[in-house]
Amino acid sequence: MIKYLFSAAISLLLMFALLSSTHAQDSDIKMYVTTSGELELDQGWLTAMTNHGTMIDIPVPMYIIDHPKGLVVFDTGMSVDVVPDNGAEYWGPVSQAFIPSMTRDQGIDERLQQIGKSTTDVKYVIHSHFHLDHAGNISMFPNATHIVRKAELKNAWWPEQFQRAAYVLDDYKNTRNFNFIEVTDDLDLFGDGAIELIDTKGHTQGHQSLIVRLPNTGTVILAADAAYMPENLQGTVPGIVWSVQDAMEAIERMKLIRDRENGEIWLGHSMEQFQQRRLLPEYYD
Ligand SMILES: [Zn+2]
Numbered sequence: 001m002i003k004y005l006f007s008a009a010i011s012l013l014l015m016f017a018l019l020s021s022t023h024a025q026d027s028d029i030k031m032y033v034t035t036s037g038e039l040e041l042d043q044g045w046l047t048a049m050t051n052h053g054t055m056i057d058i059p060v061p062m063y064i065i066d067h068p069k070g071l072v073v074f075d076t077g078m079s080v081d082v083v084p085d086n087g088a089e090y091w092g093p094v095s096q097a098f099i100p101s102m103t104r105d106q107g108i109d110e111r112l113q114q115i116g117k118s119t120t121d122v123k124y125v126i127h128s129h130f131h132l133d134h135a136g137n138i139s140m141f142p143n144a145t146h147i148v149r150k151a152e153l154k155n156a157w158w159p160e161q162f163q164r165a166a167y168v169l170d171d172y173k174n175t176r177n178f179n180f181i182e183v184t185d186d187l188d189l190f191g192d193g194a195i196e197l198i199d200t201k202g203h204t205q206g207h208q209s210l211i212v213r214l215p216n217t218g219t220v221i222l223a224a225d226a227a228y229m230p231e232n233l234q235g236t237v238p239g240i241v242w243s244v245q246d247a248m249e250a251i252e253r254m255k256l257i258r259d260r261e262n263g264e265i266w267l268g269h270s271m272e273q274f275q276q277r278r279l280l281p282e283y284y285d
Contacts, residue, residue, distance in 0.1 A: 027215040027285035029194055032064040034111045034280040036077025037102030039133060039269075045097075046228040046269060048237040058269040060100075060133045062108055063222060064115065064280070065212065069190045070123030073108060073144075074210050074222060079136030079171055080107040091132060094165045098133070108137045115281050119144075124189065126197060128224030128268075129204045130156035131166045138172050146175075147189075147197065150182035152206025163204065163242055183208070200226035200254065202247025203238060209254060211263075217284045219263025226250045228269040 037060055044052035063074040079090060083104050087095030104110065109119050119140045127135050127148040135156075138146065159167045189195040196211040203225040210222040225238070232238050232251060241247045258265050267273050278284065 028068050029214055030066040030283040030285050031212055031214060031217075031220075032066070032111075032115060032280040032283045033277045034062050034064070035059040035106065035274070036062055036108065036111075036133075036136070037100060037106045039078075040099040040101070041097065043229075045239040047231045048239045048241075050231065050236055056271070058228075058271055059274040061222075061266075061268070061274065062111065063210075063212075064112065064117075065195060066117075066283075067190060067194060071117060071121050072124045072126060072189070072195060073112075073122050073141070074126045075128050075134045075224065076108045076125065076137035076140065077106070078102055078133050079168070080104060080109075081170075082136070083107075090170070091168060094132070094168075097165075100133075107140075109140050111280060126189075126208075126210060127152070128209065128222075128226075129207045130172060131204070131225070132168045132171065134224065136168070136171050138175055138178075142175075142178060145179045145181060147181045147183060147187070149199070149201070149206030149208050150184050151201065152204060152208075153180065153182055155205045160205075160242065166240065198253070198257075200224075200250035202226065202241055202243050202245075202250045204242050207250070209250075211257065213261075214285055219258070219261040220284070221254050221258055221263060221265045223254060223265050223268050225268045226254060227265060227267050229267060230270060230272070232267070233265065 038057045040057050043054045043056045060077050062077045065072040078100055081090040082100045083102050087100045112118055122141055122144045125141050125144045125146045129152050156167050187197045194213050197208050200209040201207050207226055209224055209226050212220045227233055237244055238247055254265050
């Protein structure tokens, strides 16, 4: 009898172990990583006072998060209008300092199609900021709700003189009547902690980064331009900044969250890091 009880107990334990391990792998959130092409530029733009004169190629990441409560895009990359002549006409002179290379199938609309979605399926477009390599295709989403920091929206329309070159007004000149949520605080998008926007101003006046908490992958902080390169996490000031003080505090903030949650910071423009990613149509969950 004792033997039977014992084996029944073992079977129950096994069943629970099986159930809980299945549960641990259950995730109905998928995060896709992709790029809208590459930029060639002097590394000095990214790591102030180091590596000036070294030309490098960097990825221009975009993220698509398929959450049960809605499809989310984080940054829309470079405008597809740079495709015909690598930005010479659409971007103008700035395309000589930031040299884009992009093919049409790298546009966010086609990236969505590559996973069986369309721009009209997207519920929220979250903008890290409005620079030319991040909000280039906002106009493809007239029916989505756009989430941007209030300070970013105002400064994109009238940037400080020294920040003007990286804002291409044509990217968003037709979007004034779009539905914007203008955030001034951190925001837990769906109330479940899965997607949280955090204030990381410094690169621009209204820059924000995104914390994504995935059941299997864990905590990922999508830094966008709050930290472009590994050097920025080691104390090297990002080359393009509105406020050095705020930019460095934003990096410390992301590191604190990373360490607290045993997570990772995914840098905005590190080719070395990007090459390690599983890319769309594969995903993280
Ligand atoms: Zn950027």
